[in-house]
Amino acid sequence: MLLSDSAAWAGAYLALEWTIRVVMLVVVPFRRSPDAARSWLTLVFFLPIPALAIYLLIGRPTYPRWRRDRFAKLPKLLAIAIKQIAHSHFCRRPFLPSNLEEPALLIEKLGQFPTLAGNDVEICPNYDQLIDNVVSDINRAKRSVHLLFYIFADDATGRRVMEALGQAARRGIACRVLIDAVGSRRWSRRVVKTLTSHGVDVRRALPVGLLRRRSARADLRNHRKIAVIDSRIGYVGSQNIVDAALDRGLVNEELMVRVTGPVVLELQAVFAADWFMETDQVLDAPVLFPHRAPGDGAVAQVLASGPDYPDAGVGLLVTALIHGARERVVITTPYFIPDEALVQALKTAVLRGVEVSLVVPHETDHLLVHLAQRSYYADLLRSGVRIHSYREQFLHAKHITVDRDIALIGSSNVDIRSFVLNAEVSLVVYDRSVVQLLRLEQDRYFAASEVLTCEAWKARSILTKTCENLARLAAPLL
Structure with a gap:
């Protein structure tokens, strides 16, 4: 009798898991990026019941x-x-x-200001x-x-x-x-x-x-x-x-x-x-x-973004600014978890002859995020993006300069959390003197940074690469 009951419970549990998998296969990709859908479905496949609980808590970036x-x-x-x-x-x-x-005009359409x-x-x-x-x-x-x-x-x-x-x-x-x-x-x-x-x-x-x-x-x-x-x-x-x-x-x-x-x-x-x-x-x-x-x-103008502003994505602005760059782009951010559109914009900018530099801190206060962001470096280095690992302090600054004309300073990191989940604010300034002052700060970062190279990056241990790639699976959820 006990054996029969155990078999019935096991069958019910197995049926529940597969029901969750099938339903989530339909629900998760709806209005979600391929990267985010892939991460959610991977979690659902291996841990369907915990994945469902997490999804109900944080699965949709909307307020009540x-x-x-x-x-x-x-x-x-x-x-x-x-x-x-x-x-x-x-x-x-x-x-x-x-x-x-x-x-x-894009910023005004996104955020009204x-x-x-x-x-x-x-x-x-x-x-x-x-x-x-x-x-x-x-x-x-x-x-x-x-x-x-x-x-x-x-x-x-x-x-x-x-x-x-x-x-x-x-x-x-x-x-x-x-x-x-x-x-x-x-x-x-x-x-x-x-x-x-x-x-x-x-x-x-x-x-x-x-x-x-x-x-x-x-x-x-x-x-x-x-x-x-x-x-x-x-x-x-x-x-x-x-x-x-x-x-x-x-x-x-x-x-x-x-x-x-x-x-x-x-x-x-x-x-x-x-x-x-x-x-x-x-x-x-x-x-x-x-x-x-x-x-x-x-x-200057201000862009407010976040779940309250469904069309006011600072990520959309950053990608558009990079596509419009003609000479030079410098991105300073403590957390770098890009979506596919941003990665392609960075690669395309380099192919167009734009000098693209990314400044990130060498130290970290979030290990999983740090591992995930490092998983993007090899691809960017191969494409010609210059990555500067800042070594003096924990560089928490968040700003971007585009050519000699545009400076973006604000609270937003270059990651999916800031692009989708957090309420952020950015000040965009169209002024060469302001951009020049910001570029002086960026030059100071360069001087205090280690410049990563493809050869040195390839020399990382297999264990390190494995941890980074595993962390990347969760990148759209971080």
Whole structure:
């Protein structure tokens, strides 16, 4: 009897596994890239029941219906801000040469924000100096301070910023802070408690919890790093509010930009959109989107991307920029997990005579991601892409220059997670002087890097190659 029962249970289990395999074979490829489908189906074939559980948790890069419904209201609720950004005399549209018109139009179609002239852009590669600048600008704030950061720590750096926010709030300045609930989870309770006690309105973005009525998915995160002070000064880039030496003995090296001018209003609009998504509060007061006399300066625009913006993929922009390159492309990123379209764009650019360089850190804080990204190097090296392994610190900066005319600086890595799953923000600047300043930083990276070669890369051990290739199978899921 027991033997018969065991055989029946085994048969039922086997039938369940094969049912999952067959159903997933139909479901998984729907509206998914071939690489992602292949990774999911490999997992399903070997581990069907765990694969189904994981797929139900993180298999579809979409937010819950209530959040999608709220996002659908956003354009109407922010109509005043969008109108002021697009039509005020302060936010005048610039003339662009023909080679820049196409990327500018693409960005506007993807993220709604137009190109705006009259911006001053300052490159900020010094970690501690950046924090000094942010604190100083908060101390001089007269109306509002808005911060949105993936990581906001209760450490020496975080406490400096919190103290500045507290002093601003006591002066009557409207201070609002958004922190990602997962990225800041180690410190979020203390940060929220401290800022609230100072009179700062602070919220967790995309909170996660089994018992939460509106819990977010743990893998869909708000990865943006934005500061906007008085709608006049903006910061955007890769750096979080946390000590440089965060984990495992690694010291982060970052790059942010400090901007003044009309493009700051686009950063303000991104913050206002995220604030509405988390609080259902509309920030459209005219004081947050002021008119000022236009000045000289760089042409720039902002692209917000993420699951809330299904057509605003920063990956699509990066691929398009590489296809449009004529002379030189330099990509700096801590995590490099490209999709097939990006790999082909890089190879095609080299064949067209474009000098393509990739700068990645030698050290890592995510071993599986590091192994997966190394699996792409051999193919890129053979095609002529130059890969620079930066050895001084953990290079967490995220920026791209294209020829002498275009600089992209933001929070997005060059990986599938940033392209599809994370909410990101990018500042695109069309200005030769800004590109030249960024290229000076890139030249400094080159000088502190080991240049990888095909011959040396081929000499890796069989074990190393095997681990990298196995990690690559999971690349679309990382």
